[in-house]
Amino acid sequence: MSTTRIATVLIALYTALFLFADFFAVADPAAIDPSLPYLPPEAIRFTSSSGRFHLRPLLVRRNPIAGQFAAYSQQQPALIPLRFFVFTASPDDPSTRHLRICAISDGAAHFLGTDEFGRDVWSRLVYGGRLTLLISLSAALAATLVALAVGIVAGYSGPLADSALMRLVEACMAVPWLYLLLAVRALLPLRSPPIVAAAVCALVMAAIGWARPARILRGAAHAARQSAYVTLARATGASPWHIARWHLLPALAPLALTQFTVLVPQFIAGEIALSYFGLGVTEPLVSWGDMLAAAQHLSAIVQYPWLMAPIWAMIPLFFAIHIFADRSSTRSPLTLSSVTRHWYKLPRQKVQGESPVRF
Amino acid sequence: MKAPFVFDFPACRFALVLSFAAAVLTLAVRPSSSQALRNPSLQGKLGGSLHVSLRSEPRTLNPVLASDIASRTITSALNADLLHINRATDQVEPALAVSWQVSHNGESYTLHLRQGVRFSDGVPFTADDVVFSFNVYLDPRLNAPQRDLLLIDGEPIRVTRLGPSLVRFDLPHPYAAAARLFDGITILPRHLLESQIETNSLSSLWTLVTPPAQIAGLGPFRLKSYAPGQSMILERNPYFWKQDATGRNLPYLDEVEFSFVPNQDAEALHFAAGQVDLISRLTADSYASLQALPSAQTIRPIDGGPGLEFDLLLFNLNANVAARPPQAALTQQWFHSQAFRQALSLAVHRDSIVHLVYQDHAVPLVTPVTPASQPWANPALKPTEPDIPRALHLLASAGFSLRGNTLYDGQGNRVHFTILASSSNRAQSGIATLLAHDFTALGVDAQVVPIEFRSFLQRITQSHDFDTAVMALSAGDTDPNGDMSLWLSNGNLHLWNQGESRPATAWQAEVDRLMNEQLSVTNVQQRRILYNRVQTIYAAELPFLSLVSPHMLAAVRASLAGPAPTPLDPGMLDNLANFYWQR
Numbered sequence: 001m002s003t004t005r006i007a008t009v010l011i012a013l014y015t016a017l018f019l020f021a022d023f024f025a026v027a028d029p030a031a032i033d034p035s036l037p038y039l040p041p042e043a044i045r046f047t048s049s050s051g052r053f054h055l056r057p058l059l060v061r062r063n064p065i066a067g068q069f070a071a072y073s074q075q076q077p078a079l080i081p082l083r084f085f086v087f088t089a090s091p092d093d094p095s096t097r098h099l100r101i102c103a104i105s106d107g108a109a110h111f112l113g114t115d116e117f118g119r120d121v122w123s124r125l126v127y128g129g130r131l132t133l134l135i136s137l138s139a140a141l142a143a144t145l146v147a148l149a150v151g152i153v154a155g156y157s158g159p160l161a162d163s164a165l166m167r168l169v170e171a172c173m174a175v176p177w178l179y180l181l182l183a184v185r186a187l188l189p190l191r192s193p194p195i196v197a198a199a200v201c202a203l204v205m206a207a208i209g210w211a212r213p214a215r216i217l218r219g220a221a222h223a224a225r226q227s228a229y230v231t232l233a234r235a236t237g238a239s240p241w242h243i244a245r246w247h248l249l250p251a252l253a254p255l256a257l258t259q260f261t262v263l264v265p266q267f268i269a270g271e272i273a274l275s276y277f278g279l280g281v282t283e284p285l286v287s288w289g290d291m292l293a294a295a296q297h298l299s300a301i302v303q304y305p306w307l308m309a310p311i312w313a314m315i316p317l318f319f320a321i322h323i324f325a326d327r328s329s330t331r332s333p334l335t336l337s338s339v340t341r342h343w344y345k346l347p348r349q350k351v352q353g354e355s356p357v358r359f
Numbered sequence: 360m361k362a363p364f365v366f367d368f369p370a371c372r373f374a375l376v377l378s379f380a381a382a383v384l385t386l387a388v389r390p391s392s393s394q395a396l397r398n399p400s401l402q403g404k405l406g407g408s409l410h411v412s413l414r415s416e417p418r419t420l421n422p423v424l425a426s427d428i429a430s431r432t433i434t435s436a437l438n439a440d441l442l443h444i445n446r447a448t449d450q451v452e453p454a455l456a457v458s459w460q461v462s463h464n465g466e467s468y469t470l471h472l473r474q475g476v477r478f479s480d481g482v483p484f485t486a487d488d489v490v491f492s493f494n495v496y497l498d499p500r501l502n503a504p505q506r507d508l509l510l511i512d513g514e515p516i517r518v519t520r521l522g523p524s525l526v527r528f529d530l531p532h533p534y535a536a537a538a539r540l541f542d543g544i545t546i547l548p549r550h551l552l553e554s555q556i557e558t559n560s561l562s563s564l565w566t567l568v569t570p571p572a573q574i575a576g577l578g579p580f581r582l583k584s585y586a587p588g589q590s591m592i593l594e595r596n597p598y599f600w601k602q603d604a605t606g607r608n609l610p611y612l613d614e615v616e617f618s619f620v621p622n623q624d625a626e627a628l629h630f631a632a633g634q635v636d637l638i639s640r641l642t643a644d645s646y647a648s649l650q651a652l653p654s655a656q657t658i659r660p661i662d663g664g665p666g667l668e669f670d671l672l673l674f675n676l677n678a679n680v681a682a683r684p685p686q687a688a689l690t691q692q693w694f695h696s697q698a699f700r701q702a703l704s705l706a707v708h709r710d711s712i713v714h715l716v717y718q719d720h721a722v723p724l725v726t727p728v729t730p731a732s733q734p735w736a737n738p739a740l741k742p743t744e745p746d747i748p749r750a751l752h753l754l755a756s757a758g759f760s761l762r763g764n765t766l767y768d769g770q771g772n773r774v775h776f777t778i779l780a781s782s783s784n785r786a787q788s789g790i791a792t793l794l795a796h797d798f799t800a801l802g803v804d805a806q807v808v809p810i811e812f813r814s815f816l817q818r819i820t821q822s823h824d825f826d827t828a829v830m831a832l833s834a835g836d837t838d839p840n841g842d843m844s845l846w847l848s849n850g851n852l853h854l855w856n857q858g859e860s861r862p863a864t865a866w867q868a869e870v871d872r873l874m875n876e877q878l879s880v881t882n883v884q885q886r887r888i889l890y891n892r893v894q895t896i897y898a899a900e901l902p903f904l905s906l907v908s909p910h911m912l913a914a915v916r917a918s919l920a921g922p923a924p925t926p927l928d929p930g931m932l933d934n935l936a937n938f939y940w941q942r
Binding site for chain 2: 298299
């Protein structure tokens with residue numbers, strides 16, 4: 001299987017997982033269970049305690065040792081049959097019921113263990129991934145679009161607009177964002193709903209993130225402007241809009257896509273930093289940034305490595321995004337050669353004789 | 360970024376502890392180790408050096424100005440006081456003064472100074488140094504932060520030299536536990552500072568760039584070298600005046616090196632790798648993970664029991680909220696209801712906080728008096744068990760009604776408010792999460808708002824723009840006098856309603872009266888009765904909810920003898936002169 005196909009399958013899997021988070025998550029991500037803090041990931045097996053084969057999977061539940069914190073007995077685990085496609089009610093609000101992929105008779109199976117408050121890590125991973133991807137993808141998209149527009153305008157139009165825009169970019173990069181963020185938090189009312197906080201989080205990251213890609217894209221636009229095909233297009237009287245749309249944009253698209261894929265993981269990390277200032281995603285919503293911020297201590301590495309689950313979930317996802325972006329940029333109809341072909345159509349009718357440029 | 364943040368109000372000896380990684384001020388309730396090291400028959404071995412990590416660099420070496428943890432830790436090793444509170448017994452003991460007499464009216468203290476004592480540069484110590492030091496602390500022009508400590512009812516203590524080794528202190532009024540005031544008041548070398556203090560401001564004296572030769576003190580160690588950003592090395596003070604039982608001069612150690620490690624995890628790793636011999640103020644997380652590391656057998660973990668620090672849920676009862684949005688007026692209306700506050704208290708599972716946030720290294724509280732000041736705790740008050748039916752009954756009696764899963768007030772408004780917490784403090788944001796969860800049982804929708812520490816502090820102490828907040832406070836002393844600024848309506852840590860010009864409620868007026876009365880009563884039994892009444896009033900009114908008091912957790916190298924946690928400054932290192940290596 002080619003890497004592109006692997007990437008496509010991975011993207012599809014993640015998309016399905018996040019779209020149907022309510023189904024794939026096995027518990028409410030905010031449901032606290034004081035009796036099961038830091039429960040290690042639970043296994044399933046197909047043999048009963050007497051060794052007989054059991055078609056219905058059995059969840060191996062280790063019992064907490066009384067008097068010790070987060071210690072679970074290795075002897076005689078309870079074997080609880082898993083039930084599939086179960087309707088469960090939220091403990092806090094019985095009116096909302098979700099169809100879950102599986103459950104046990106008195107609660108949820110913890111396939112990826114639990115965190116410090118006994119919340120299910122798998123469910124938090126699924127719900128958190130959905131929000132994180134939503135935030136970072138929309139922020140990256142916004143930042144890339146702004147960067148592309150600024151890059152093309154600065155790279156193609158005259159030196160005045162160019163230097164004005166680039167000074168703006170430099171000013172933006174020089175702003176002490178830390179203090180600005182604190183000011184933003186101070187302006188926001190405390191009582192803003194968590195989803196507003198998440199939207200602000202995306203907005204803030206886009207506002208910070210556009211400057212660097214804009215500089216890179218401006219350089220590429222500048223280079224493209226010097227190229228023979230743009231010179232020719234100008235010579236044939238093509239409008240700036242036409243040149244931007246049909247010559248610069250296609251030439252910059254692969255670079256913009258690369259910038260986009262670089263921004264996404266950056267913004268996921270940025271979300272962790274924003275949580276630190278009280279601008280990120282807050283309870284009861286959950287995000288990967290939140291989860292990783294909570295796992296930023298030695299004991300998470302030494303004793304509770306399953307808290308790092310978002311990292312393991314991120315690696316294949318970023319891999320897939322990179323491959324996907326890479327392939328789609330080279331395969332896209334908007335590549336350099338396709339542009340030149342497109343460009344050929346135009347001058348052929350207008351320019352008589354031999355084309356000055358050969359490809 | 361992760362330096363401990365003990366925000367200090369030194370004037371009142373009551374510290375607001377809002378740390379980036381839960382700081383713990385430390386106590387002596389571990390007799391096993393502390394007894395052994397304080398037992399004079401047990402003699403230590405001379406030599407060796409000790410590596411201690413500090414979460415931040417000291418800001419100054421001037422003991423008069425030292426207010427952050429790092430500066431105070433280091434200056435306490437370099438200096439000595441006249442009388443010292445024995446951290447193990449919590450009693451005042453002689454230090455540079457060998458004995459003291461109190462006049463019959465309790466207003467005059469006469470101290471006999473130890474003879475033959477020299478500063479670390481070899482210059483003899485006399486009564487002139489004592490008078491000079493107290494003048495530095497008391498001179499209004501110098502503006503020493505601890506000056507307020509030595510003011511009683513706004514009037515300064517008067518210091519008179521009666522002879523080369525005799526000094527008298529006159530208090531304007533009788534003052535309970537006045538001998539405790541001497542602890543931490545450093546005696547400065549007059550010969551080095553007197554000429555400079557005339558021309559320079561206090562803050563330009565003994566800074567980090569002052570050459571070690573120009574700094575002298577009466578403590579067990581003296582400054583050897585300082586590498587900015589890296590470490591500060593102290594060496595044995597050859598003139599130190601304390602001896603062990605066998606007549607050998609203390610301290611045992613040749614050198615103490617303080618290195619600056621900005622975060623707790625790095626500190627724990629340095630410790631595990633053997634580069635650091637002692638860490639205090641551990642969080643429960645790090646305490647557990649240190650024992651899980653491969654080098655665990657060379658480590659002696661110390662659980663010092665509860666300290667003076669405690670976590671609380673603060674209600675915003677401030678009358679002077681800056682720009683009051685309508686919603687704030689509404690939430691304050693709920694918080695002003697005594698039944699509402701009591702009901703919230705009844706919904707809190709303190710045991711869950713102890714178990715989940717502090718991994719069982721904490722105790723549930725009923726008043727701000729932690730077990731570290733046990734003699735002063737009101738024995739009649741017991742921690743409240745969660746009791747939802749009673750809480751709902753209380754709410755119903757105050758006009759609230761539960762419909763479905765939501766609580767409504769008398770005017771039909773849905774009851775919801777925010778819980779502010781410092782985002783960098785895992786323990787406090789964890790507590791906020793658990794509280795919000797507990798309050799759902801009452802139908803109360805509490806939204807946790809983690810926020811960066813500085814804006815947190817700004818909202819609590821200045822703009823008063825918050826509903827409720829989870830925070831930690833720490834008393835500066837085991838004696839109730841250390842809590843004055845919390846209880847008095849005009850105290851600067853009276854956080855639930857700051858800047859009351861006069862008591863806002865009848866019970867507050869009563870608390871003010873009782874606290875002021877106990878201040879001037881010298882009979883301990885009588886003080887206890889007064890302070891018990893303060894606690895009884897608190898437990899009925901609950902202007903803030905006392906939640907839990909975390910234990911003082913520390914870890915030391917197994918072969919290091921001497922360290923014992925204590926709740927008073929500077930924690931374990933108070934006993935530094937008696938530390939020694941067993942092999």
